[in-house]
Amino acid sequence: MDKFREECGVFGIFGHGESANLTYLGLYALQHRGQESAGIAASDGTQIRLSKAMGYVNDAFDANSLASLPGEMAIGHVRYSTAGESKVANAHPIVIDSVHGQFAICHNGNLVNAGEVREMLVREGAIFQTNSDTEVIVHLYARSREVGSERAIVDAISQVRGAFSFVMMTPNRVMGVRDPHGFRPLAIGKLGDAWVLCSETCALDLIGARYVRDVEPGELVVLSESGIKSLKPFAPAPQAQCIFEHVYFARPDSYVFGESVNEVRTELGRTLAQECPADADVIVPIPDSGVCAAVGFSDASGIPMRMGLIRNHYVGRTFIQPQQSIRHFGVKVKLNPVRSIIEGKRVVLVDDSIVRGTTSRKIVRMVRAAGAREVHMRISCPPTVSPCFYGVDTPRRSELIAATHTLEEIRKYLNADSVGYLSHEGLTSCVRGGQSRYCTSCYTGVYPVAFPRDEAAYLQLALKLNSEPEPPTTTEVVLPSLEKDSIAS
C-alpha cells in the first residue's frame, strides 16, 4: 500500500520473573511498527543475553530462544529500517561490552547527525560493525570518560541530534529516554511491582499493565531496585511530537502523547467533514487506517458509514508478485469492494493520507467498477508535500503527488469526482496543544531540527534535481512513472 512506513517499536521491563516472555508479548502488540526484525535482550542482574532474528516476532522467537533469556529485566525491539540496511546485524537490541560494563540499546527514531559523528569516530579509530545510526550512540557511550553508566549515557546522548526514543539496559538497570523535542512516543506502565516502558500503550494492555504516564521530552527514566528515577539532563527544546503517529502510525487502541489515538483520529474525520463536506449516500473507509476518520466523518455529516471495502489480512510482506501475464490484480489482492454497499451510490472514500497516489487511483477505479455513481475522496490530513528526516521512511519529494500537483490535478489523476484534504489548522486543532507541541514537517516542509549541510544537500538535491520530471503545467495530468504503474494494474 502507498503509505509512509512505520519506524520501530521499543519495549522494556524491570522487576518481573517473566521479563523475556512479557517482552515477547509486548513486541507482538507493537508489530505494526516494524516487521523486518525483532530482538530481545534480557539480564539476570549480572549478564545480558541476546536473541534477535529477521522477520516477524512470531518467526524470530521460539520457546528455546525465550528460555535462553533468563532474568527480571529485558528490553525488546521490532524494526523497520529507516537508516541502515535490512540485515540481522542491524537488528536491535545492540549489545556491547565496554569499560562501563555490558550495555544494550533499542532505538526508535533517526539521528540526523549520525553521519558526521560516525565520520569523526572513524577518523579517531573506531570500527563500526553495522550501518545502523544507533551504533554511534554505542561508540559514544563506550568512549565516554564519565564515571558510571548513567553519566556515560547522558554524555553520549548529549552529542546526537534528531528523533530518538531509546530503551537501554545495563546488567542491573533499564532506562528510557526521549529526545528533547519528543518526536517519538515512549510510555511508562506498571505491572504489579514491575515497571514497563513501551512505544504505545497497546503493549501495556496486552500484558495487563497499567498506563502511568509518558516519558517526557528530554527526560531520562532509570528503573532499578530503588524504583523509578527521573532525570532531566538535557537542555529543553521546542516540542515536536510526530503528528503522523495520530494520523496513521499508532494503533487506535493506544494512547500516544497522552491522548487516545482513536479519539484524535475520529475528531480528524469530524473536522474533515466540516471542512470538506460531500453530497453523498454512503461513507466507506479505506481499511484499516481510514476507519476511525470515516466514523468521525459519518458522525459529523450524518451520512451512514458502511464497510464497502474489505481487506485481506493475510497478505503479508511475503506476497510474491505473480508473473507479468497474471500480475494485473494490483490492489485487489489486498482490498475487495462490497458491491451491495457501493452499487448505484454516491460514495465518499475516507483515507488517512495519499503519498504517491498510485494505490488511491486503483481503489477509485475498483469502487467505480463495483458500480459507484460518484466517488469522492476525503483525506484526514493535509497534502503530504515533504519527506520526513526523523525516523519515518518516506519517498523523495519528487514522488509525493501533492508536492508536484495541484488539487485539481490530483483529482483528475485519481479519477475522483472530488478530492478534499483536511487543512493544517484543522489537523492541529484536533490534538492537545496544537501546533506548539507537534511536528508537522511532512505537510509544511518546515523542519524543527536542522540537518548537517552535506546530508541536507544530498537529500534536498535529490528532491530538486533538474532531471526529475517537471510538474505538469497543463490541466492534462501526465505522470510518466505513475502511468507506467497504472498500465500494469
Ligand code: SF4
Ligand atoms: S515529518 Fe511528518 S512523519 Fe516525520 S516526524 Fe514530522 S510529522 Fe512525523
